[in-house]
Amino acid sequence: MAGVSIGTVDRVLHNRGRVSEATRIRVREIAEKINYKPNMIARSLVTNRDRTIALLIPDQKDEFWRQARDGVKGVSGKWEQFRVIIEPFFYSADNRNSFEKASEEIIKRKPDGVVMAPIFLEEGRKLYEQCIELSIPVVMFDTAIPGAKPLAIIGTDSFQSGMAAAQLLHMTARKKGRFLVLHFDEEVINSPHMLDKERGFIEYLKKECPRRKYSIVVLNNPDHQYHQQLEEIFTKWKISGIYVSTSRAYHAGNWLSKEKKNKVKLVGYDLTSANIKLLKSGHIDFLINQNPNKQAEESINTLCAHLVHGEEIVPRKLFPIEIVTRMSIAISND
Amino acid sequence: MAGVSIGTVDRVLHNRGRVSEATRIRVREIAEKINYKPNMIARSLVTNRDRTIALLIPDQKDEFWRQARDGVKGVSGKWEQFRVIIEPFFYSADNRNSFEKASEEIIKRKPDGVVMAPIFLEEGRKLYEQCIELSIPVVMFDTAIPGAKPLAIIGTDSFQSGMAAAQLLHMTARKKGRFLVLHFDEEVINSPHMLDKERGFIEYLKKECPRRKYSIVVLNNPDHQYHQQLEEIFTKWKISGIYVSTSRAYHAGNWLSKEKKNKVKLVGYDLTSANIKLLKSGHIDFLINQNPNKQAEESINTLCAHLVHGEEIVPRKLFPIEIVTRMSIAISND
DNA sequence: GTGAAAGCGCTAACAA
DNA sequence: TTGTTAGCGCTTTCAC
Numbered sequence: 010m011a012g013v014s015i016g017t018v019d020r021v022l023h024n025r026g027r028v029s030e031a032t033r034i035r036v037r038e039i040a041e042k043i044n045y046k047p048n049m050i051a052r053s054l055v056t057n058r059d060r061t062i063a064l065l066i067p068d069q070k071d072e073f074w075r076q077a078r079d080g081v082k083g084v085s086g087k088w089e090q091f092r093v094i095i096e097p098f099f100y101s102a103d104n105r106n107s108f109e110k111a112s113e114e115i116i117k118r119k120p121d122g123v124v125m126a127p128i129f130l131e132e133g134r135k136l137y138e139q140c141i142e143l144s145i146p147v148v149m150f151d152t153a154i155p156g157a158k159p160l161a162i163i164g165t166d167s168f169q170s171g172m173a174a175a176q177l178l179h180m181t182a183r184k185k186g187r188f189l190v191l192h193f194d195e196e197v198i199n200s201p202h203m204l205d206k207e208r209g210f211i212e213y214l215k216k217e218c219p220r221r222k223y224s225i226v227v228l229n230n231p232d233h234q235y236h237q238q239l240e241e242i243f244t245k246w247k248i249s250g251i252y253v254s255t256s257r258a259y260h261a262g263n264w265l266s267k268e269k270k271n272k273v274k275l276v277g278y279d280l281t282s283a284n285i286k287l288l289k290s291g292h293i294d295f296l297i298n299q300n301p302n303k304q305a306e307e308s309i310n311t312l313c314a315h316l317v318h319g320e321e322i323v324p325r326k327l328f329p330i331e332i333v334t335r336m337s338i339a340i341s342n343d
Numbered sequence: 344m345a346g347v348s349i350g351t352v353d354r355v356l357h358n359r360g361r362v363s364e365a366t367r368i369r370v371r372e373i374a375e376k377i378n379y380k381p382n383m384i385a386r387s388l389v390t391n392r393d394r395t396i397a398l399l400i401p402d403q404k405d406e407f408w409r410q411a412r413d414g415v416k417g418v419s420g421k422w423e424q425f426r427v428i429i430e431p432f433f434y435s436a437d438n439r440n441s442f443e444k445a446s447e448e449i450i451k452r453k454p455d456g457v458v459m460a461p462i463f464l465e466e467g468r469k470l471y472e473q474c475i476e477l478s479i480p481v482v483m484f485d486t487a488i489p490g491a492k493p494l495a496i497i498g499t500d501s502f503q504s505g506m507a508a509a510q511l512l513h514m515t516a517r518k519k520g521r522f523l524v525l526h527f528d529e530e531v532i533n534s535p536h537m538l539d540k541e542r543g544f545i546e547y548l549k550k551e552c553p554r555r556k557y558s559i560v561v562l563n564n565p566d567h568q569y570h571q572q573l574e575e576i577f578t579k580w581k582i583s584g585i586y587v588s589t590s591r592a593y594h595a596g597n598w599l600s601k602e603k604k605n606k607v608k609l610v611g612y613d614l615t616s617a618n619i620k621l622l623k624s625g626h627i628d629f630l631i632n633q634n635p636n637k638q639a640e641e642s643i644n645t646l647c648a649h650l651v652h653g654e655e656i657v658p659r660k661l662f663p664i665e666i667v668t669r670m671s672i673a674i675s676n677d
Numbered sequence: 678g679t680g681a682a683a684g685c686g687c688t689a690a691c692a693a
Numbered sequence: 694t695t696g697t698t699a700g701c702g703c704t705t706t707c708a709c
Binding site: 678679680681682683684685686687688689690691692693 | 694700702703
Binding site: 046047048049050051053054057087089090091092166169170172173175176177180181213294298318320327329330331332333334335336337339340 | 381383384385387391421424425426503506507509510511515661663664665666667668669670673
């Protein structure tokens with residue numbers, strides 16, 4: 010239409026090579042007029058090479074991360090047909106070194122993209138910056154590195170989920186009685202998520218029911234036997250609600266079940282098998298689902314769609330707070 | 344590798360044309376051995392034509408369907424670059440004829456696929472069967488036609504959401520007092536969803552708190568002013584919880600708000616603006632989100648991925664029951 | 678500065 | 694029953 014060859018049009022559209030100003034303008038105008046949209050299929054056909062994307066998440070000791078892994082597996086087949094291979098790298102959630110070691114391997118591998126759950130902020134930042142340097146696109150999920158601007162961040166709003174948890178306890182627990190915020194020594198205490206959740210929880214109580222007493226307690230026992238400590242707490246205080254800001258609510262739930270303390274309301278996180286069992290038996294009242302599988306799925310899809318189809322990216326996707334009860338949980342566990 | 348031409352390989356792989364048994368087996372074996380996977384990108388490049396998919400949903404009078412429409416709009420751009428054009432057809436949710444008329448137009452249009460929310464079962468079945476005849480793939484969302492086997496069904500479990508609603512009222516409402524199942528005359532009474540929800544609600548009450556009294560009431564007023572009837576009900580009975588199985592919970596919420604009946608718990612459906620307002624002000628306690636936008640999005644994505652990428656389909660996708668509270672709702676409404 | 682041509686992996690039409 | 698070839702829309706390379 011512009012009276013020039015297809016090669017010249019290509020040069021104009023991609024601002025590459027030398028083109029005279031006159032033809033450049035002419036081609037641009039025509040492209041505008043006919044609303045030219047490049048055919049992404051043809052484009053990906055010609056740049057048809059195998060791509061690798063590195064997945065960096067904690068290892069599978071924890072059911073939460075197993076679910077994330079499953080989410081990735083679920084979509085990896087779909088991207089295989091576009092010649093994207095997802096290479097998993099695992100680190101230990103209680104060992105910063107293992108994260109760094111995995112990071113080094115990833116950099117050595119020079120992947121075409123990285124999806125990571127950087128629960129260690131400083132180490133995560135280091136990897137992120139290396140990727141930026143090598144202009145490898147990065148998608149973060151679960152945890153975001155403050156200040157970093159990756160291609161996309163996928164996650165949940167921890168602060169808000171803490172507020173929601175407090176509201177649920179407030180609505181269902183006995184009016185009298187203290188709320189307990191429980192932590193267990195086996196967890197990464199002070200992770201950003203945990204702190205945000207706790208802050209949200211307390212914020213709600215302060216605003217909506219300032220007269221409600223609460224205590225933050227860290228239980229510790231080398232063998233993860235917290236029964237005795239719970240007993241002490243319950244003799245000391247009259248407890249009407251418990252908030253566990255991690256996936257360890259089952260510890261509290263098991264004890265409540267054993268002690269037949271059916272009136273105490275319990276809110277926890279994550280649809281792990283231990284939690285689900287107690288949810289169904291009525292000893293956990295609410296679980297907040299952080300949807301690790303969907304987060305991971307979305308992360309992979311986002312990165313791959315960008316790489317393969319050149320799709321534009323929504324830089325920040327927050328999953329809604331998913332409140333799950335005994336009756337709302339899917340009957341068939343998939 | 345098999346010593347035959349690319350054309351023969353193509354014939355074997357697609358079971359078309361005549362191929363000798365010997366070569367057929369040889370090609371199959373080699374394909375198996377090298378784990379041959381067709382390149383979907385190349386395939387879609389060669390069959391590169393514009394495709395139309397018809398979208399059939401109720402018109403935009405109702406906010407629920409406006410949200411569904413928005414979900415479609417959100418992903419239509421992404422499929423445009425694959426040359427898929429989504430053509431919307433609307434019908435009136437209170438007029439079966441309008442559904443039939445739209446159906447006729449769709450069939451005339453001969454689209455490459457149909458996405459529909461067939462709230463009228465018989466008329467929906469008719470369209471479905473015509474599509475089957477013309478081998479046009481169909482995806483249904485929101486409502487499924489009993490017995491029909493479309494490419495995919497996207498929806499929520501109404502029965503279960505009714506149970507969940509009952510549980511939420513049971514957990515939060517005063518122990519004494521009657522539960523009210525409210526319907527409004529402006530709705531399509533007896534829609535399958537509505538009946539399932541109600542059945543689920545009652546099932547829960549029977550099982551979990553058989554002593555709880557409940558009444559099913561249909562309010563009717565030509566001007567949608569239900570205040571007087573609500574007043575009568577509340578003087579007749581001591582009500583502690585209300586269940587509205589549709590998006591009309593705001594009618595009840597507004598009245599509760601006006602009458603300062605803050606102790607009465609209210610569960611409704613759908614994040615419409617009127618409902619959200621009352622949720623935030625505390626007069627609706629729980630909303631069950633049926634996610635019309637995501638349902639529609641998923642429906643379009645499923646059909647398009649099948650058409651364009653030849654992707655395999657999960658024939659039935661149930662969205663989880665999404666319980667929303669004042670604190671769990673996204674702070675910024677998008 | 679610009680044009681011509683090869684080729685990405687596949688399908689479809691035609692030839693043998 | 695099998696082989697050959699054009700061409701889908703684009704990028705890239707080489708030649709002028």
